[in-house]
Amino acid sequence: MSSDQRRPSRRRAPVSAGAPRIGVDRVACSGHGICAQTLADVVGLDEWGYPIVADRPVEAKDADLAVKLCPARALYLRP
Amino acid sequence: MTLIDDLRSAGLTGRGGAAFSTAVKVAAAYDNGAALIVNACDGELGAAKDAFVVAAHLGELVEGARLVTRGSGRIRYAAHRGSDTETRLIAAGLDVLDVPSRYVSSEETAVISLATKGLARPMTKRAPFVGGGRDSRGRRIPPTVVLNAETVWRIAQIAAYGPDWFRAQGTPAEPGPRLVTIGGAVPRPGVLETAAGMPLTTLLAAAGGMPSGAGYLWVGGLGGVLMPAADVPRLRWSSADLAAYGGSVGPGVIDVLDPRECPVEYVDRMLTYAAGESAGQCGPCMFGLPAIAADWHDLAAVRPGNRATVESRLTQRLALVPGRGACRFPDGVARFAASAHRQLSDHLAAHAEGHCPTSPTHAGPTHAGPTYPGPTYAGPTYSNSPVTPVAESTSRSSRVV
Numbered sequence: 001m002s003s004d005q006r007r008p009s010r011r012r013a014p015v016s017a018g019a020p021r022i023g024v025d026r027v028a029c030s031g032h033g034i035c036a037q038t039l040a041d042v043v044g045l046d047e048w049g050y051p052i053v054a055d056r057p058v059e060a061k062d063a064d065l066a067v068k069l070c071p072a073r074a075l076y077l078r079p
Numbered sequence: 080m081t082l083i084d085d086l087r088s089a090g091l092t093g094r095g096g097a098a099f100s101t102a103v104k105v106a107a108a109y110d111n112g113a114a115l116i117v118n119a120c121d122g123e124l125g126a127a128k129d130a131f132v133v134a135a136h137l138g139e140l141v142e143g144a145r146l147v148t149r150g151s152g153r154i155r156y157a158a159h160r161g162s163d164t165e166t167r168l169i170a171a172g173l174d175v176l177d178v179p180s181r182y183v184s185s186e187e188t189a190v191i192s193l194a195t196k197g198l199a200r201p202m203t204k205r206a207p208f209v210g211g212g213r214d215s216r217g218r219r220i221p222p223t224v225v226l227n228a229e230t231v232w233r234i235a236q237i238a239a240y241g242p243d244w245f246r247a248q249g250t251p252a253e254p255g256p257r258l259v260t261i262g263g264a265v266p267r268p269g270v271l272e273t274a275a276g277m278p279l280t281t282l283l284a285a286a287g288g289m290p291s292g293a294g295y296l297w298v299g300g301l302g303g304v305l306m307p308a309a310d311v312p313r314l315r316w317s318s319a320d321l322a323a324y325g326g327s328v329g330p331g332v333i334d335v336l337d338p339r340e341c342p343v344e345y346v347d348r349m350l351t352y353a354a355g356e357s358a359g360q361c362g363p364c365m366f367g368l369p370a371i372a373a374d375w376h377d378l379a380a381v382r383p384g385n386r387a388t389v390e391s392r393l394t395q396r397l398a399l400v401p402g403r404g405a406c407r408f409p410d411g412v413a414r415f416a417a418s419a420h421r422q423l424s425d426h427l428a429a430h431a432e433g434h435c436p437t438s439p440t441h442a443g444p445t446h447a448g449p450t451y452p453g454p455t456y457a458g459p460t461y462s463n464s465p466v467t468p469v470a471e472s473t474s475r476s477s478r479v480v
């Protein structure tokens with residue numbers, strides 16, 4: 001992996017049953033990269049600063065906060 | 080038996096390339112009272128089969144559309160601006176959706192966006208638009224279903240002749256008649272009516288056969304794969320056989336590469352074209368595709384040198400793009416580039432040693448290559464295409480059975 005690219009961490013915190021997954025509306029996303037901080041466990045950034053999202057559930061409250069903090073309103077919850 | 084039952088037992092899948100169950104789609108269209116868009120754009124490079132359906136089977140096409148909307152609900156026919164297909168549909172008095180001549184404009188959600196007074200650009204599909212939804216700006220999209228023109232024609236045929244007639248052709252996994260467009264370096268390019276399971280040699284023979292010395296076939300257009308012409312005798316036209324190359328029957332396009340032309344340079348032109356066709360909406364696509372095309376352009380130079388860094392960067396980028404756009408365009412282009420990278424590894428290695436196996440005088444690509452804006456670039460690029468997609472001139476079809 002090149003150094004300007006950050007994969008989501010492999011660390012897996014246990015999550016509650018029925019926890020949502022994160023979806024990115026790629027048209028809306030402007031690559032601010034805030035989600036890579038609010039959801040560091042599941043979101044990394046590519047060499048251009050756009051999110052790489054791991055396909056695993058996150059705690060609902062963390063997900064909700066990330067959705068709220070995305071300046072482009074590009075994040076959404078998937079079941 | 081209802082139409083849905085018939086479609087289910089026939090096993091009809093979308094003929095536009097995605098091969099999704101048509102019974103499921105039509106059932107959802109019924110449930111939601113969805114409007115129908117018949118996609119007759121021949122969106123894939125080299126495809127001419129939708130043009131053939133409109134030119135030769137318009138009556139059945141219209142009947143198929145009526146069945147999907149059960150006689151009520153708006154039906155529109157999407158065709159590229161200025162195409163013969165568009166002219167024919169207008170002349171028949173049908174409701175035509177005029178689609179700009181860009182590659183992703185004919186993508187399913189782009190056509191829906193255009194039909195609902197948006198731009199002809201793909202939309203993020205948070206859920207299928209057959210149930211209605213919203214675009215990224217919150218604009219409401221009413222329930223709409225898009226079906227490929229060949230698919231709609233097949234619906235009418237299944238309603239008329241029954242699922243058993245349909246299943247009697249093709250393979251159990253890919254039943255029914257299907258159209259294939261064969262182009263490139265063959266004497267008689269055109270649309271063929273065939274079915275899965277047909278020996279590839281037979282199909283190509285119907286187009287006049289491959290030229291001597293043919294090296295590669297390009298199957299499936301910008302979302303497709305490259306495969307060696309030498310393998311043709313042992314292959315059938317089926318997704319099972321094409322899977323060995325990462326391909327599928329997809330939208331039914333076969334292009335025979337001209338053996339007099341360097342395949343690496345050909346792929347270079349196609350990738351540069353693809354990079355310019357990104358709708359410039361999604362970061363991983365608008366940056367990723369030009370970056371991939373630029374890497375290939377570097378590898379394509381006929382000049383001694385160590386390409387290891389570019390090779391590994393290309394491999395990384397190819398793995399990074401799929402699944403990260405609103406539409407599947409970047410996935411398709413990455414599949415094509417990855418397959419070309421695999422198939423042409425020896426040829427690329429020769430270029431890196433300073434010679435081209437196709438021609439001792441070939442000095443590598445002469446065009447400037449893609450505009451790769453790099454990570455600091457702030458907006459979309461809309462360059463014009465350096466290649467002209469094959470004109471949809473073909474209304475001829477021969478039957479290969």
Ligand code: SF4
Pocket residue numbers: 024028029030031032033034035036049050051069070071072073074075
């Ligand atoms: S915070 Fe929002 S806009 Fe920024 S990278 Fe993440 S999804 Fe995209």
Ligand code: SF4
Pocket residue numbers: 026183200201202356357358359360361362364365403404405406407408409
């Ligand atoms: S993935 Fe590419 S082509 Fe598809 S909508 Fe996004 S930018 Fe456009």
